Amino acid sequence: MYDSGHSDRIRPGTAPDAVADRRVRRTRTALHRALIELMQEQSYARITVQDIIDRADVGRSTFYAHYRDKDDLLLVSCIEHVRAEIAAQLARYQGEPPPLAPVEILFRLIAAHPDVYRPLVGQRANATVLRSIRQMYAELLSEHLGARLGSDPVEAAATLAFLSWGLYGLLESVMDPRQELTAEQAYRRFATLWAGAGDSPEGIPVGGGDG
Known part of the structure; x- marks a missing residue:
């Protein structure tokens, strides 16, 4: 879900840090978008972390690598x-x-x-x-x-x-x-x-x- 269509493989001349930064931005954007979509469907109080990661198609450990809750x-x-x-x-x-x-x-x-x-x-x-x-x-x-x-x-x-x-x-x-x-x-x-x-x-x- 929310696949940008770009490969995460490191291209010649591309710094590893730049690739990592793009991955971080893509993950954070997916989580943010998932939360906003869910808030348009139901109250914030009813939304769980599991709902968010399911919608964003990311793992639980990935979520907690970026956010506390x-x-x-x-x-x-x-x-x-x-x-x-x-x-x-x-x-x-x-x-x-x-x-x-x-x-x-x-x-x-x-x-x-x-x-x-x-x-x-x-x-x-x-x-x-x-x-x-x-x-x-x-x-x-x-x-x-x-x-x-x-x-x-x-x-x-x-x-x-x-x-x-x-x-x-x-x-x-x-x-x-x-x-x-x-x-x-x-x-x-x-x-x-x-x-x-x-x-x-x-x-x-x-x-x-x-x-």
Whole structure:
């Protein structure tokens, strides 16, 4: 299943490490795709590692060589997808993207795929997943907004923690059908948080599409 049609034999002039890297990427892609397909068919809570490896057509030992459990697979896959999608959309801007463009992209992305990201937040997510996903938000904010938080590292770290928790809470609300909060509304609320936390809130552009 999901056979790419390419041989794993080492071709002349091909470094063994490069071949191994391709195998790793192919295996991880197959596992990620299998999990997403299964999540479209049934709830995440009902999916087992056996279901995933059967769908991906890989062995159990291969799965555990890459991931601790299904939560780890979901977390790593989602983080990789989020980062790749943000990078791709930022590249479409003509000129410098607005400071909050990555956050706006994140809100739109998660709103478009709530069933995929919902297991990462809320009461059903385990503590390890919650810590990891919030850390990802903190790193994302640090990469794109850290330079605007002033020179005091202690204050900057505290502000990033505040913003990452705010971002987490807003994203959770977007994925909660009881909240009736749209991605655009949540993004505007985060922009308000940022305007109060950033070192130069005046005149900071607030998103505005893909340029």
